[in-house]
Amino acid sequence: MSAAATPGQGPVARGEGAVGHTAEIGVIGGSGFYAFLDDVTEITVETPYGAPSDSLFLGEIAGRRVAFLPRHGRGHHLTPAGINYRANLWALRSVGVRQVLGPCAVGGLRPEYGPGTLLVPDQLVDRTKSRPGTYFDGETRPDGERSQVVHVSLADPYCPVGRRVALDAARGRDWDAADGGTMCVIEGPRFSTRAESRWHAAQGWSVVGMTGHPEAALARELELCYTSMALVTDLDAGAEAGEGVSHAEVLEVFGRNVGRLREVLFDVVAGLPERRDCPCGSALGGQATGIALP
Numbered sequence: 674m675s676a677a678a679t680p681g682q683g684p685v686a687r688g689e690g691a692v693g694h695t696a697e698i699g700v701i702g703g704s705g706f707y708a709f710l711d712d713v714t715e716i717t718v719e720t721p722y723g724a725p726s727d728s729l730f731l732g733e734i735a736g737r738r739v740a741f742l743p744r745h746g747r748g749h750h751l752t753p754a755g756i757n758y759r760a761n762l763w764a765l766r767s768v769g770v771r772q773v774l775g776p777c778a779v780g781g782l783r784p785e786y787g788p789g790t791l792l793v794p795d796q797l798v799d800r801t802k803s804r805p806g807t808y809f810d811g812e813t814r815p816d817g818e819r820s821q822v823v824h825v826s827l828a829d830p831y832c833p834v835g836r837r838v839a840l841d842a843a844r845g846r847d848w849d850a851a852d853g854g855t856m857c858v859i860e861g862p863r864f865s866t867r868a869e870s871r872w873h874a875a876q877g878w879s880v881v882g883m884t885g886h887p888e889a890a891l892a893r894e895l896e897l898c899y900t901s902m903a904l905v906t907d908l909d910a911g912a913e914a915g916e917g918v919s920h921a922e923v924l925e926v927f928g929r930n931v932g933r934l935r936e937v938l939f940d941v942v943a944g945l946p947e948r949r950d951c952p953c954g955s956a957l958g959g960q961a962t963g964i965a966l967p
């Protein structure tokens with residue numbers, strides 16, 4: 674990787690001093706997470722899958738280099754289905770990221786997971802419909818490279834080490850995060866009907882979100898560690914008796930908790946291992962993919 678890389682092959686720096694910009698940890702979340710960092714460098718990155726949601730914002734926390742990527746783009750202009758998840762994960766890996774944190778807003782499917790709950794899921798269920806969910810589709814990319822069809826395990830979709838660090842960090846800030854649970858990922862952007870919501874709850878699932886898939890699956894395909902941190906902003910339609918969830922309500926609860934979540938997130942960054950010994954880094958098991966990972 675160098676700043677001289679051509680579009681489609683790596684990062685293209687904007688501004689000065691971009692040579693050698695790398696990060697080891699990626700955070701996919703809103704601008705509220707890096708807005709208060711000193712010395713943030715913005716770089717644009719092109720990928721063979723198109724442009725990511727926004728620039729990468731590189732900064733440092735506790736001596737660790739972090740790349741922040743606003744999942745919905747600044748100004749929140751991308752729908753959950755409109756996010757280029759493949760470009761996002763590829764861009765992060767191409768600047769050196771190997772461990773990814775994915776904070777997100779979710780609805781609670783059980784009364785005990787009310788607004789303000791932080792849940793670190795250990796499972797997910799994909800209920801999305803229209804999102805490219807693999808790099809290994811056997812198709813030829815615009816740059817002429819063609820992937821093979823490769824199957825990876827997603828039995829345990831989240832990094833076990835990242836989950837543990839996230840839970841410890843939350844508890845260290847007196848936030849008793851829920852350890853484990855299943856995130857159901859729906860297509861959106863609409864919220865669930867009551868019937869859908871009750872059905873999700875009846876399956877034993879814990880929370881419902883719109884972005885957790887294919888983010889986790891694509892991270893696995895790139896042999897990245899991925900840890901989801903789900904902030905409950907509302908009780909989903911089937912779990913409450915009122916009018917049902919509104920976007921304003923979600924924004925209000927998220928806004929109230931974003932400072933707290935940022936503190937925890939920074940502690941997670943500081944606590945992640947510098948050298949990985951989890952299984953994530955060998956998820957492909959040496960299978961030939963036909964395309965070189967960045």
Ligand SMILES: [Zn+2]
Pocket residue numbers: 832833834835897898899949951952953954
């Ligand atoms: Zn891992």
